[in-house]
């Protein structure tokens with residue numbers, strides 16, 4: 579089933595304004611609005627499967643004990659918590675997002691979850707397109723359902739490339755823009771018949787209605803591989819997950 583880790587390239591949430599939400603600040607506001615329900619909706623809509631996809635993404639990142647790692651567009655922190663368990667108390671995790679509200683949910687979760695290793699996570703408010711870090715400092719990077727949402731995908735990949743150590747990997751999980759009509763049809767059916775109705779019951783119909791167009795505007799697996807190689811990664815491989823509904827780009831610097 580489709581997860582709700584959507585994005586929303588358009589919004590009609592503001593009654594004063596009908597124009598598309600294209601700029602970063604509109605997107606930030608939107609993610610801040612849905613922050614309180616985001617985790618519940620993800621679990622409900624994916625029947626918990628997003629947890630498996632996120633574990634796969636962390637595994638593909640190659641993060642290991644003692645590493646210094648980054649989760650870009652961390653939202654409420656799912657991937658950062660998984661990374662934290664991988665790198666352990668000797669490692670360090672930074673979760674970066676531009677929405678204060680999402681970071682505040684992440685920080686509350688960190689306080690309420692009692693695993694000692696979670697102390698190794700630091701939440702940073704920042705822009706995926708202008709990462710506030712020096713070159714070549716991270717051993718691994720994850721990004722979950724973020725690339726589809728940033729206004730400049732090339733720049734986001736360039737920034738991940740810049741801050742990664744040579745030989746290290748970025749693992750980028752998102753909806754798959756399938757080139758197979760059957761898979762694309764199932765994805766569309768789920769969004770129309772499951773995601774939007776459920777989001778409507780939470781009062782976020784308009785925010786989630788545009789998931790479909792965001793996938794249409796996204797890149798296919800092959801296009802993602804090509805873009806990663808263009809920005810300098812030495813290897814790039816896109817894996818389809820769950821029958822092609824989701825996808826994960828693994829790019830090695």
Ligand SMILES: C[S@@+](CC[C@H](N)C(=O)[O-])C[C@H]1O[C@@H](n2cnc3c(N)ncnc32)[C@H](O)[C@@H]1O
Pocket residue numbers: 583584585602605606609610650651652653654655656657674675676677680704705706707721722723724727728729
């Ligand atoms: C769909 S959520 C994914 C959250 C989390 N990674 C997950 O998988 O549950 C996308 C997140 O990307 C963040 N985001 C979008 N554009 C961003 C940017 N340019 N810089 C930092 N964060 C951004 C949003 O605030 C939001 O929290």
